[in-house]
Amino acid sequence: MTTRPSYAAMAQHASFEHERLKLSDESIRLFQVQRGEKNEPLSLRMTQFSAHRRPKYKAVSYTWGTPQNPRQILVNGKAFALHVNLWHLLYHLRLENEVSFLWADALCINQFNLKERNFHVQLMGKIYEKAESVIVWLGIPSPDRVEVRAMDFVKEIAAYRKTHSDAMFINAYARADLQHRWQTLLRMCSPSDPGSYWNRTWVIQEFLFAQAVEVFAGRHKLEWEDFEDLLDLLRMQPVLASNAVISQILQSRTARLTLRRKAGSQSSLHELLQEYSDSACTERRDKVYGILGLASDCIEDSETGQTTGIHPDYETHIVNVYLEALDCIQASLPSNTVTPAAALLILRSLHIRHDDLSDFIMKAMLTNAIDFVSAHRLTITPEYVSPVIKSWLWTSVRDLQQKLEAEDWGQYIGYQIQKVRSSSLTPARDRVRRLSSNTKVIHASLPSDFVRNMTEAANLCGDLSLLHNYPCNHNLQMPTDHIPLHAQDKATYDNPNLRKPSVVLEQDPQSEVLRLGYACTNTQRGDFIVQFRGLDTALIVRQIWHECKLVGKAMMVKHADLQYEEAIDPICDASVWSSHCWRQHNPDSVHFDTDALSLAELMMKT
Secondary structure (H helix, E strand, O other), X not given: OOOOOOHHHHHHOOEOOOOOOOOOXXXXXXXXXXXXXXXXXXXXXXXXXXXXXXXXXXXXXXXXXXXXXXXXXXXXXXXXXXXXXHHHHHHHHHHOOOOOEEEOHHHHOOOOOHHHHHHHHHHHHHHHHHOOEEEEEOOOOOOXXXXXXXXXXXXXXXXXXXXXXXXXXXXXXXXXXXXXXXXXXXXXXXXXXXXXXXXXXXXXXXXXXXXXXEEXXXXXXXXXXXXXXXXXXXXXXXXXXXXXXXXXXXXXXXXHHHHHHHHOOOEOHHHXXXXXXXXXXXXXXXXXXXXXXXXXXXXXXXXXXXXXXXXXXXXXXXXXXXHHHXXXXXXXXXXXXXXXXXXXXXXHHOOOOHHHHHHHHHHHHHOOOHHHHHOOEEEEOOOXXXXXXXXXXXXXXXXXXXXXXXXXXHHOOOOEEEEEEEEEEOOHHHOOEEEEEEEEEEOOOOOOOHHHHHHHHHHHOHHHHHOOEOOOXXXXXXXXXXXXXXXXXHHHOOOOOOXXXXXXXXXXXXXXXXXXXXXXOOOOOOOEEEEOOXXXXXXXXXXXXXXXXXXXXXXXXXXXXXXXXXXXXXXXXXXXXXXOOOOOEOOOOOOEEEXXXXXXXXXXXX
């Protein structure tokens, strides 16, 4: 009988190396945990199986955790270093005498082989969908055992409901003295640690594709059907759903993932990024790659077997992932146009910085691939277009306040009949200046926070330094070599003395409400403020005969009389800035041509 090695003897074993995987027949590796005594090293047996010879297996969904202090195990008799979180799961499965074939990415994928990693990313949805069940590993229970207490609470409710009616359940569990138990369940469903299971990007796809789910915290197990049944009951009972803690449970990521899994619904890549923009991952590309299997516009064609949209590649530049995602979203829209908010959502999801854009453009220039950069043309349509009716300069906050307080606002608001000259842009096919005159009765007063918010913005907001003047080739397309410039060089473009941004006044063509804001120093009366839904950044555009020219950036300031929606998109900032156009107004359906990198430069705060 062969004696198993001790931990002390592990160092003498050769390191495990994955055998070459047969990618042509969608082969995957599966392993089994070998039986052993409590103090013996973990030993696994790993085998490669083709798609048509694959046995029943369970897939493991977990978080990798930190790479510090890995545990040594044996795989096919050879030493392998494993992250401690997965080691704990396999150790507990051995204690439970789990004999199923298992799949776990850290073991079954050769992480040093990029070709194999790319292959598995495309196959990941199938791996979890074909699994007999998915083992969700929450890790070792926390010191206060909140996961165990929450799981026991769910199991207790499931057992109670087998012999009692819904009305009896409400009487028994909606009591005020049980509020702390619901609070415990909420803590499990909405963990504060960004590295915890429910907050990670990859688990979204793994959890949603599962045929059945077994949740483990240490040796404690919960059949997830019990939690699903509880959610159904809570949603159907208004007296329960109205409870503040229970309402938060229903809105938690865990509940939303569970309900989506039951519904089996697919969404577009854009919708998925909006839903899970706050999920966490170590590899930035995984923010897109980790949800591709769920995206209805990036799915495999059942007839050809070809995958449309994005093809995962961990060697590609992070900016290229942005371009591919933008192309995918644009192709799925009926009008083939893309919103700047969608572009910014991708940029923020991928955590793309100005350094990434600069590096991408410089490499493109060195390899003569600049045509590829400019090839990503886009058409964008603003929700709001309105002319600047006044623009003036200021030197200090005190100077600004004095000028605003001394301004004769009566010429714009108050009880009087005023001559209004409105200027608008005509459609792109026939852009000429069109002026019209009419009379209008104004019935408004100056909002109490109108001037105060402007001075507060000048005092507190560092974003003012980002309202640069921009060179422009055509419409909203910038010269490619301008984007990589340092922020200081951008600040001095057409503004060598670093003057403070202009104050601009604007009045909605259909309303008496005024707005103030800050804009690039080159702004003039008659320029147009262009805004897009969901963004706090506005653009200044100038019409010169039949052409439009980008002048620079602007930001409009909120005040009490403005009508706007809060948090309409996860990328909106809660600040003094007007988060989107407060009243949609683009009667001539003005649209602009740009490219993906110019749009990134305009939307990012750089």
